[in-house]
Amino acid sequence: xxxxxxxxLQERRVLVVEDDYLIASSLAGTLxxxxxxxxxxxASVQEALQLMAGExxxxxxxxxxxxxxDRVYRVADALLARDVPFAFATGYDAWIIPDVYAGVPxxxxxxxxxxLIRTLAAEVARRA
Amino acid sequence: MRGTGxxxxxxxxxxxxxxxxxxxxSAADFAIFTTDPDGIVTSWNTGAERLVGYxxxxxxxxxxxxxxxxxxxxxxxxxxxxxxxxxxxRAIDERWHLRRDGTRFWGSGLLMPLREGDTLRGFAKIVxxxxxxxxxxERLRESEARxxxxxxxxxxxxxxxxxxxxxxxxxxxxxxxxxLSEPDSLGYGWLDAxxxxxxxxxxxxxxxxxxxxxxYVEHRVFRAADGTYRWHQxxxxxxxxxxxxxEWVGTSTDIHEIRGLQERQQVLLAELQHRTRNLxxxxxxxxxxxxxxxxxxDDFEVEFENRLRALSRVQGLLPHAERGVxxxxxxxxxxxxxxxxxxxxxxxxxVGGPTVGLPAGAIQALALALHxxxxxxxxxxxxxxxxxxxxxxxxxxxxxxxxxVELDWREAGVRMPPxxxxxxxxxxSELIERALRYQLRARTRLDFxxxxxxxxxxxxxxxxxxxxx
Numbered sequence: 001x002x003x004x005x006x007x008x009l010q011e012r013r014v015l016v017v018e019d020d021y022l023i024a025s026s027l028a029g030t031l032x033x034x035x036x037x038x039x040x041x042x043a044s045v046q047e048a049l050q051l052m053a054g055e056x057x058x059x060x061x062x063x064x065x066x067x068x069x070d071r072v073y074r075v076a077d078a079l080l081a082r083d084v085p086f087a088f089a090t091g092y093d094a095w096i097i098p099d100v101y102a103g104v105p106x107x108x109x110x111x112x113x114x115x116l117i118r119t120l121a122a123e124v125a126r127r128a
Numbered sequence: 129m130r131g132t133g134x135x136x137x138x139x140x141x142x143x144x145x146x147x148x149x150x151x152x153x154s155a156a157d158f159a160i161f162t163t164d165p166d167g168i169v170t171s172w173n174t175g176a177e178r179l180v181g182y183x184x185x186x187x188x189x190x191x192x193x194x195x196x197x198x199x200x201x202x203x204x205x206x207x208x209x210x211x212x213x214x215x216x217x218r219a220i221d222e223r224w225h226l227r228r229d230g231t232r233f234w235g236s237g238l239l240m241p242l243r244e245g246d247t248l249r250g251f252a253k254i255v256x257x258x259x260x261x262x263x264x265x266e267r268l269r270e271s272e273a274r275x276x277x278x279x280x281x282x283x284x285x286x287x288x289x290x291x292x293x294x295x296x297x298x299x300x301x302x303x304x305x306x307x308l309s310e311p312d313s314l315g316y317g318w319l320d321a322x323x324x325x326x327x328x329x330x331x332x333x334x335x336x337x338x339x340x341x342x343x344y345v346e347h348r349v350f351r352a353a354d355g356t357y358r359w360h361q362x363x364x365x366x367x368x369x370x371x372x373x374x375e376w377v378g379t380s381t382d383i384h385e386i387r388g389l390q391e392r393q394q395v396l397l398a399e400l401q402h403r404t405r406n407l408x409x410x411x412x413x414x415x416x417x418x419x420x421x422x423x424x425x426d427d428f429e430v431e432f433e434n435r436l437r438a439l440s441r442v443q444g445l446l447p448h449a450e451r452g453v454x455x456x457x458x459x460x461x462x463x464x465x466x467x468x469x470x471x472x473x474x475x476x477x478x479v480g481g482p483t484v485g486l487p488a489g490a491i492q493a494l495a496l497a498l499h500x501x502x503x504x505x506x507x508x509x510x511x512x513x514x515x516x517x518x519x520x521x522x523x524x525x526x527x528x529x530x531x532x533v534e535l536d537w538r539e540a541g542v543r544m545p546p547x548x549x550x551x552x553x554x555x556x557s558e559l560i561e562r563a564l565r566y567q568l569r570a571r572t573r574l575d576f577x578x579x580x581x582x583x584x585x586x587x588x589x590x591x592x593x594x595x596x597x
Contacts, residue, residue: 020406021493021563022413029416043566066402068489091405096398110409 008121009036015061016041017048017075018089019068023109027062027089030113031120036060044068048075052082060120061086062107065097076101085123089116159237159255163192165248167206179235179257181228192253195235197226213239213251221255234262284379285349287318291366291376293334293343302380307352323348323357330362338373341366346387349380358384407443410492411436421555431555438499441466442492449488456484456533459491460520463498473511473518481522484533490587493559493567500556501537501583510539510580517541525586532571532586539580560585 014036018024024041031038039055042048044067052058052075061079063072065088072088079086087105088097094106105119152160152173159176163169169192172184180195187194193206200206200223212219218240225235237255241248279286279299285306288297298313306313306321313321322330326347337343343364348357364378414435422428441462448454460479467473486494502511510516522535557574564570564585571586 019567020410020413021559021566022417023406023409024566025562026409026413026416041566091402091409092398093401109405110412 008125009034009060009117011035011037012059012120012124013037013039013055013057014120015039015048015051015055015058015079015084015086017043017061017067017072018064019043019066020064023064027111027116030116031062034117045070045072045074048072049078052078058082058084060084060124062089062116062120063087065090065092073098073101076104083127085120085127087116087119087123157256159195159235159257160252161187161192162242162250162252164250165210167192167210167251170250176255179227179233179255180225186228195225195227195255197224197232200224209239210251213241214248217241221253225255233257234259236262282379284381285360286377286379287313287364289364289376289378291338291373293331293337296375305352306350321350323350337364337376343376343378346383358382359387360384407439410439414439417555417558434503435496435499437466438463438496439492442495445491445495446488449486449491454486454488454491456481456486456522456535459486459495460498463495463502464520466499467502467506467511476511476517478517478519479521481520481535482524484522484524484589486533486587487589490568490589493563494585494587497556497559497564497585500554500559501581504554504556505539505581509542513542515541515543516580524589531589533589535585535587537581537583537585539582542580544576544578544580 009031012035014031016024016027016031016038018027018041021043024043028038028041039058040048040051042051048063058079061075061084063075063079063086065072076086076088087107088101089107089109089111090097091109097104097106105123107115107119155173156175156178158173159179160173161169161176162171169187169190172182172187176187177183182194191206193201196206205223209219209221218238221235221237221239223235224232226232234257235255236258237253239251239253242250242252280301283301285302286299287295287302289295293316295314295316295318298310298318302308302313302318303310306318308317308321311317319327319330326345330345330347333343333345343362346359346361349360349362350356351358359382360380361383362378362380364376366374366376415432418432418435419428422431442459445454445458445462457479464473464477464479505511505516505518510518517540519538519540520535521538522533525532525534560572560574560583564572564587568587570588571584573582573584575582
């Protein structure tokens with residue numbers, strides 16, 4: 001796999017939270033291809049929070065909303081508290097997501113790999 | 129001009145007589161006639177001729193009772209009327225009357241005694257035809273009665289109101305439903321039965337109603353029977369004749385169940401979308417990963433299609449999984465049966481284990497793993513070699529707070545590649561050793577033994593699920 005140096009996620013540490021292994025490994029693969037370092041993936045809220053606690057540096061995150069029936073919002077809140085930019089990758093329509101996350105980009109599954117990189121890079125650049 | 133008072137009085141007396149006659153004759157809309165004390169007609173004006181149909185000649189000397197309908201005559205109404213007139217100085221006559229031609233009219237009039245000193249000389253009667261008026265009133269009363277009946281018999285809570293929400297009437301259902309008495313409901317008292325959080329919207333809707341020409345709001349209304357609030361749809365419209373400034377009539381309809389269903393439907397729709405898109409994401413991932421492990425485009429096509437078919441088979445089982453009724457045996461047999469078309473597996477396969485209800489979340493991943501095991505068994509293992517045997521068994525192992533479904537996939541009699549041959553750990557290995565562990569917290573083990581593949585998969589299930597079909 002080639003690494004594209006021009007991407008805005010080069011050497012960024014990106015947390016992946018997604019309960020389906022196939023989707024998670026696809027997301028991770030896409031991120032790694034673009035030079036990011038994947039933290040996780042985590043399949044549950046608890047795992048994601050544990051991973052976050054152990055990581056001093058997180059640059060971005062991509063979150064599935066429904067984790068085997070649990071909602072991911074506690075992870076989202078922890079990311080907001082740490083000012084880590086993130087995006088939702090979900091099969092849900094926007095109205096399901098609470099208004100407090102109105103500013104968070106929502107990517108519809110199946111996620112376009114290009115859009116994933118573009119969206120996260122834009123969020124990271126906005127904080128820089 | 130007359131010169132003296134006497135002359136004037138006399139002249140006036142004459143004039144008055146003429147005048148009276150003139151008035152009586154020209155009052156064509158009024159039947160005016162006189163009778164003697166016994167009710168025998170002594171005069172009969174043009175209005176009476178016109179209204180009743182008898183000429184003066186026909187009626188003079190005859191009982192005026194002829195204009196009463198037979199049933200009133202039989203019940204003595206004419207005599208009663210005369211007695212009343214004598215006793216009270218007048219008697220009101222509001223009733224159906226009879227014309228010469230047998231038709232009836234609603235007459236409204238008065239009977240007055242004519243006296244000379246203390247002596248009763250007869251009666252004067254004046255009657256007007258009020259048939260139209262009476263019928264209109266009657267229709268209105270009937271219509272009103274029908275409305276009230278309707279308002280009382282439909283399940284909706286009906287009310288009459290002014291165009292600003294100021295209520296003037298509420299159906300008994302409203303009072304029964306809310307427990308508010310009618311007096312307490314009038315004006316804006318009805319608002320007490322509306323949920324506190326919905327009152328503002330309820331009042332605001334009345335503010336825009338006159339402009340909109342109708343009132344519409346969905347709000348919760350108190351149900352006295354069980355002390356709960358139920359969603360109602362309340363609408364009102366002005367009565368056509370009275371315009372927005374006049375009387376409005378409205379209904380409140382219980383839409384609690386429908387609203388609940390709509391909400392559930394929305395949730396179900398959202399879940400369906402979520403699942404569909406998630407499934408597409410899985411397909412996308414499978415395509416991506418199949419491409420990575422395929423030697424050629426032809427290989428890709430075969431493998432990708434086989435995996436899609438496995439995915440498709442399991443979609444058919446998922447609705448049953450919601451009710452916890454997908455048995456592990458169903459899943460195993462479905463995957464083996466899918467091979468049946470091009471492989472003779474009869475006599476090679478033994479399947480056995482208790483009835484086990486699988487958790488919904490485990491089914492898809494497990495099915496994909498079983499698919500890879502079965503496909504590989506056909507390509508390289510027990511199902512592709514004459515002496516090969518496959519045994520698939522499972523049991524439920526209970527631990528303190530949860531159970532495990534332990535599946536054992538055991539191939540035997542397989543001629544394995546010589547030791548030292550580099551073994552491609554393919555997609556099946558990834559699913560078993562990584563996906564099941566990641567997604568289901570499963571314990572898995574995949575061994576390539578001398579006589580065939582052995583795979584064990586332990587899936588955690590809630591303690592009360594284990595063994596239940």
